[in-house]
Amino acid sequence: MKIVCIGGGPAGLYFGLLMKLQNPDNEIVVVERNRPYDTFGWGVVFSDATMENLCEADPVSAATIGDAFNRWDDIEIHFKNRAIRSGGHGFIGIGRKRLLNILQARCEEVGVQLVFEEYVQDDEAIARQYGADLVIASDGINSLARTKYQQTFRPDIDQRRCRFVWLGTKKVFDAFNFIFVPTEHGWFQAHAYRFEDGLSTFIVETPEETWEAAGIGNMSQEEGIAYCEKLFAPYLDGNPLISNATHLRGSAIWIRFPRVICEKWVHWTTQADGKQVPVVLMGDAAHTAHFSIGSGTKLALEDAIELARCLKTVDGSLEARLAHYEAVRSVEVLKIQNAARNSTEWFENVERYAGLEPEQFAYSLLTRSQRISHENLRVRDRDWLEGYESWLAAQAGASSTDEAVPPMLTPYRIRDVELKNRIVVSPTAMYSCIDGVPGDFHVVHLGSRALGGAGLVMVEMTAVSPEARTTPGCPGLWNDEQVAAFARIVKFVHDSTSARIGIQLGHAGRRASTQLGWDRMDHPLEAGNWPVISASALPYLAGVSHVPRAMTREDMDRVRDAFAVAARRADAAGFDWLELQAGHGYLLSCFISPLTNQRDDEYGGSLENRMAFPLEVLRAVREAWPQGKPISVRISASDWVEGGISGDDAVQIGRLFKAAGADMIDCSSGEVTPRQKPVYGRMYQTPFADRVRNEADVPTIAVGAITEADHVNSIIASGRADLCALSRPHLADPAWVLRESAKLGYRRVEWPRQYLFAKEQMERAFQRAPS
Secondary structure (H helix, E strand, O other): OEEEEEOOOHHHHHHHHHHHHHOOOOEEEEEOOOOOOOOOOOEEEEEHHHHHHHHHHOHHHHHHHHHHOEEEOOEEEEEOOEEEEEOOOOEEEEEHHHHHHHHHHHHHHHOOEEEOOOOOOOHHHHHHHHOOOEEEEOOOOOOHHHHHOHHHHOEEEEEEEEEEEEEEEOOOOOOEEEEEEEEOOEEEEEEEEEEEOOEEEEEEEEEHHHHHHOOHHHOOHHHHHHHHHHHOHHHHOOOOEEOOOOOOOHHHHOEEEEEEEEOOOEEEEEOOOOOEEEEEEOHHHOEOOOHHHOOHHHHHHHHHHHHHHHHHHOOOOHHHHHHHHHHHHHHHHHHHHHHHHHHHHHHHOHHHHOOOOHHHHHHHHHOOOOOOOHHHHHHHOHHHHHHHHHHHHHHHOOOOOOOOOOHHHOOEEEOOEEEOOOEEEOOOOOOOOEOOEOOHHHHHHHHHHHHOOOOEEEEEEEEOOHHHOOOOOOOEOOOHHHHHHHHHHHHHHHHHOOOEEEEEEEOOHHHOOEOOOOOOOOOEOOOOOOOOEEOOOOOOOOOOOOOOEEOOHHHHHHHHHHHHHHHHHHHHOOOOEEEEEEOOOOHHHHHHOOOOOOOOOOOOOOHHHHHHHHHHHHHHHHHHOOOOOOEEEEEEOOOOOOOOOOHHHHHHHHHHHHHOOOOEEEEEOOOOOOOOOOOOOOOOOHHHHHHHHHHHOOOEEEOOOOOOHHHHHHHHHOOOOOEEEEOHHHHHOOOHHHHHHHHHOOOOOOOOHHHHHHHHHHHHHHHHOOO
């Protein structure tokens, strides 16, 4: 093949090298705009895993790169005048210029033609010049090829909200350092690490608004660097900060990171002679990943490795091989970009976590991308993690033991109620009541989950009146028979377990009078429907659902009072905890969301107006419910529809509910409209709980695709939520807490006396199981 690589960065050079090694008859040209052996930038970081890939692809260059690397295992975090160090992270640093020089020399050694000081503005012309069969557009973050063929590539470029400057210093750091410094304008942070003898990279980053408030935008390059030197002086030991971007003027060295995602990576051009030549994006031209996870160069090199592999091993035409490359590689890149997005957002919102103690702040930073979990930290640095677990347990008031307590098993106290652990059996509709009365099924269902070790067991949404039910099979709390039935369940839980039990009160609103969940969910009953009300006269399923009647003030009074009466009945039944259902498109949720509230009175319009009635209901419930017992409120923190409730709104909703008497916000999302387009994934709703907890300063419950103890431990330990509610895992395994504790090897978890005979056998089985 004849191949032209536009751009002599890591992607273009490494791909050219691999293709020449694959077949010496391949004619490879790499065209670079800069001078020979000239490059900009400071150090880049790899993980040990990336180095393994390089060793497999080309052992010769990998050996040279390995000899030039600086290696370290530790991360040191400086926050609030504390330095916290964790080990086992396996980093490798090398100067960008040194890396490219090694690759350039290796390319020349095997016969790759390097052309310098040529700025390629026309990919078709360069393809004709060299008779190319394949053009690699490895022309960087501002790729001309990507722009030229944007209708094919369909790039999505998001300029992130922090400004950063890439500097160097002769201060040598012996770990990867994250340094956080508060100023009157906001937080600045530095990412600092050694990349060669006597030199370290020193990236300074801060939110755009902080950068502007500090006046850096009006400073010269020298003044801006001096500002950073003064800010980070305690960590530089008298060494200056250095810029090698002297070709830029003023504050131009401070940039915002552009996150690049391309829908397609291959474009086919037609030469004058009719020859079809593909242009393939690679490296930063195709995608970017924020420097806080150090993966830009890694992605570029692994792009080159994968494309070379596909061209060699995938059967079929060139078109088929390129399509395979795009399909396989785009999935792998998306995984890294998702982690990078999490990391980026963490650093953009340092203020959100500024209230955490240094120990928890450090844990939050280490797990920010969600690629590093609680148990992964144990593998990396067991002593550090167990020390942190002991600190966290002490903060939670756990009894002192010689064994670290997993975060999910630490106690939690709110008002007069103490939960033995952080696990909640999420309220999940069972559709198994008759006239709102729970029977034997609910005794067994809820009782078995309490026996299974959860700290709090929640009853599904329970209607405050007959017409408030979603389906005829839903529970209610509007009469004494229902109170007695629930009292039987509560008594069993209290007499037989140490779990607490709570109930979620709600009104289905426009989602009322529908079929059981295993029939045609959200479709009206075939017979016996009852009247439906909502904030506005908008059906849930257009053309299918009942059109609700928009509520009058009299309706609001009646519903508010029904909630208060139901709360008193819940107390009479003995419940420990009450939750108000204000999410998922039910009645209170329909007042909150602008998609479902189109009123033109004082209950519509602004968020404050839309919150008025739900807050009124909460205040009435708080007055009716004992002061020693907590109230949580479940919200849909995102409608997953443009123009609906967003994460920013959720923070304000949390503040307003807290001010009205809520003790905790249960942060779910969606179901407000069937037009929703959620972005699913493990723990996908936890970021909502994180934001509400740490920005609205109110405790939260995290929900959604939390399936493992490792998930719960990571969420609780990082301060992203205070409790975790699990639904499906508990449906599949009532003893989920006991089983997961045994998996962890933690034996001091409480088992029902009747089941103790099985405890040791389960623990031994997990101990013998291969890791």
